[in-house]
Amino acid sequence: MTISHLIATLQKATFSMPRPAAELIIQKYGKDPFLILISCILSLRTTDAISYAASIRLFELARNPQQMVAISEEKIAACIFPVGFYRKKAYTIRHISFVLLKQCEQTVVLKSGQLLALPGVGRKTANLVLGYAYNIPAICVDTHVQRISNRLGLVQTKNPAETEEALKKIIPKKHWIELNSLLVMWGQNICRPQSPKCSECPLATFCPKIGVTKSR
Incomplete structure (x- = not known):
C-alpha cells in the first residue's frame, strides 16, 4: 500500500463522517x-x-x-x-x-x-x-495518529515526538495538515483503540494490524 493510496482511501472513506471539532470551529468562526x-x-x-x-x-x-x-x-x-x-x-x-x-x-x-x-x-x-x-505544513500527532500510524506499520514509535518526525519522512508535505483530521475521524469511527472495526475497513487487506488482539 502506497502513501498516496492510503491518503486517497481515507479521504473517500471519511467524506461523510462527522468532522473533528477544530474543523467545525473553523466552519463557524473562520x-x-x-x-x-x-x-x-x-x-x-x-x-x-x-x-x-x-x-x-x-x-x-x-x-x-x-x-x-x-x-x-x-x-x-x-x-x-x-x-x-x-x-x-x-x-x-x-x-x-x-x-x-x-x-x-x-x-x-x-x-x-x-x-x-x-x-x-x-x-x-x-x-x-x-x-x-x-496553512503552514505541520503534522499534529494525537492519540489517534499515534495509534493508527503504528497499527498500520507506517512507523514504529513510542511517543508523539518520534511519530511526528517519522511521519515527516514518509508523508508528502502537502498532506501534513489533513493527516490529523483523516486519522482522527478514522480512529473515532473505525480504527478504535479497543476492538477496531476491521471488517468495515477498506485498509484491512493491507493493514498488518500491529497490536490488535481483538477486532470486529
Whole structure:
C-alpha cells in the first residue's frame, strides 16, 4: 500500500463522517488563530462533542484576548464544564490571553512559531494551530495518529515526538495538515483503540494490524 493510496482511501472513506471539532470551529468562526488555539486546548483529554459545545459557550462570551481577560477564571471554568481538567484549562486560557495582550501583536506571535512558548501549549496544539490557522505544513500527532500510524506499520514509535518526525519522512508535505483530521475521524469511527472495526475497513487487506488482539 502506497502513501498516496492510503491518503486517497481515507479521504473517500471519511467524506461523510462527522468532522473533528477544530474543523467545525473553523466552519463557524473562520480561521481565527486565537479561537482555534482555545478550542484545541479545550479538546485535550475531552471528546469532540463536549469540547465543541464548550467552545461555543465560551465564544459567546469572548472571542479575543481582550474579552477573555475581562471574564473571571471562575466564570470561564463554569462555562467550559464538563471538559476534562476544566479548572486548569480556565486558568490556562486566561493566562494565554494575558500573555498575548502583553506582547501586543498576537497575530505575529502566533504566526512566528512561538506557540510553544505560550503556557499550556504543546507540539500537538501548536502544530494544529499552524496548520489550520495559517496553512503552514505541520503534522499534529494525537492519540489517534499515534495509534493508527503504528497499527498500520507506517512507523514504529513510542511517543508523539518520534511519530511526528517519522511521519515527516514518509508523508508528502502537502498532506501534513489533513493527516490529523483523516486519522482522527478514522480512529473515532473505525480504527478504535479497543476492538477496531476491521471488517468495515477498506485498509484491512493491507493493514498488518500491529497490536490488535481483538477486532470486529
